[in-house]
Amino acid sequence: MTALSPGHIPCPGCGQSLALPIEAVLAGRPILCAGCGLELQVNRRDSEAALSALGRWWSETAPARAAAEAVPAEPAGGISGRRGRRPRR
Amino acid sequence: MAEQDNAAGAAAPAGGGNGGNGGNGNAQAAGASGALPEPQSGVLSLAQLIGAPIHALVDAEAQSAMATARFVRAVGFTGDGEGMGDLGELQMARFTRKRRNADGTEEDVEVQIPLLSMLPIPALQIKDAELDYTVKIVQTEALPSREAEVNQLMGVKRMGPLREAPATLRAAFARESHPGDRRSVDMLVKMKLRIEQADMPGGLAQLLALATESSRQDRLEPPKPDNGGKDGRKAGGRSNRGKSDVE
Numbered sequence: 577m578t579a580l581s582p583g584h585i586p587c588p589g590c591g592q593s594l595a596l597p598i599e600a601v602l603a604g605r606p607i608l609c610a611g612c613g614l615e616l617q618v619n620r621r622d623s624e625a626a627l628s629a630l631g632r633w634w635s636e637t638a639p640a641r642a643a644a645e646a647v648p649a650e651p652a653g654g655i656s657g658r659r660g661r662r663p664r665r
Numbered sequence: 666m667a668e669q670d671n672a673a674g675a676a677a678p679a680g681g682g683n684g685g686n687g688g689n690g691n692a693q694a695a696g697a698s699g700a701l702p703e704p705q706s707g708v709l710s711l712a713q714l715i716g717a718p719i720h721a722l723v724d725a726e727a728q729s730a731m732a733t734a735r736f737v738r739a740v741g742f743t744g745d746g747e748g749m750g751d752l753g754e755l756q757m758a759r760f761t762r763k764r765r766n767a768d769g770t771e772e773d774v775e776v777q778i779p780l781l782s783m784l785p786i787p788a789l790q791i792k793d794a795e796l797d798y799t800v801k802i803v804q805t806e807a808l809p810s811r812e813a814e815v816n817q818l819m820g821v822k823r824m825g826p827l828r829e830a831p832a833t834l835r836a837a838f839a840r841e842s843h844p845g846d847r848r849s850v851d852m853l854v855k856m857k858l859r860i861e862q863a864d865m866p867g868g869l870a871q872l873l874a875l876a877t878e879s880s881r882q883d884r885l886e887p888p889k890p891d892n893g894g895k896d897g898r899k900a901g902g903r904s905n906r907g908k909s910d911v912e
Contacts, residue, residue, distance in 0.1 A: 583783055588762060588776050588882055596783045617777060619759040626758040626780050629740050
């Protein structure tokens with residue numbers, strides 16, 4: 577297996593990138609692979625320590641995520657204004 | 666220099682005529698002990714003034730790296746997250762999935778995934794920093810304690826015709842000059858930082874690759890009806906990787 581972007585692993589079934597949403601993992605929702613339909617179900621009993629660490633990180637970063645979502649996206653540079661006026665020469 | 670405020674009180678004889686007894690006394694004491702004279706409040710050598718923010722930036726980056734390391738330790742491994750003790754094992758999250766065999770039968774498989782593979786690892790670095798300085802040169806002085814050092818390094822011949830030791834500039838932060846302000850102010854201290862998620866360091870990328878390679882799948886033994894609910898772990902426990910139980 578090769579390392580993918582954070583929160584993604586190679587699907588154990590087909591090898592495609594499989595997203596692991598942390599909210600879904602903490603809530604115990606199944607993780608579905610769009611490629612092969614594989615369904616991963618978290619084993620809460622055997623993953624108690626891992627889920628505890630994950631939940632702790634999730635709750636500690638909640639304010640930062642909320643702040644990031646509240647920041648409006650910066651408008652793209654170039655033509656601005658409602659009518660797309662070009663800057664004067 | 667026209668401005669002779671309290672900050673310039675410790676002027677050496679070469680620097681200012683109004684240094685006063687305190688300044689001269691300090692200079693003499695410094696010459697005798699070899700130590701630099703006690704700096705006045707807010708007055709530093711220009712090198713220190715310029716170097717201090719740069720030093721602070723380096724310190725900030727070091728703290729950021731340590732924070733990343735602490736995060737990896739605390740979340741990614743089972744050992745004690747504090748200190749430099751044993752890392753322990755990789756913290757693994759366990760999932761189950763159903764696998765269909767070639768003969769059409771289904772079996773339960775446990776998938777172990779390192780927690781490090783699931784989390785975005787925070788690694789921040791200063792991408793860009795602009796340092797603009799506004800300082801007011803308070804005094805210039807030739808520090809007696811440095812003459813011997815300069816003589817040794819440069820040789821007397823290489824000094825100027827007056828054979829003077831290089832001067833040291835001492836300065837203090839100054840207010841930003843406004844249009845119409847007649848005071849001569851050289852620079853403003855402005856620090857503008859742009860911080861971004863750092864590119865993945867090579868070592869960390871290797872760690873993540875190793876963690877991902879640690880993912881494994883183990884076949885789960887079907888629950889045995891005899892055990893009932895006595896020991897759930899044994900009933901639904903996992904077999905050795907790649908091996909099947911033969912009784």
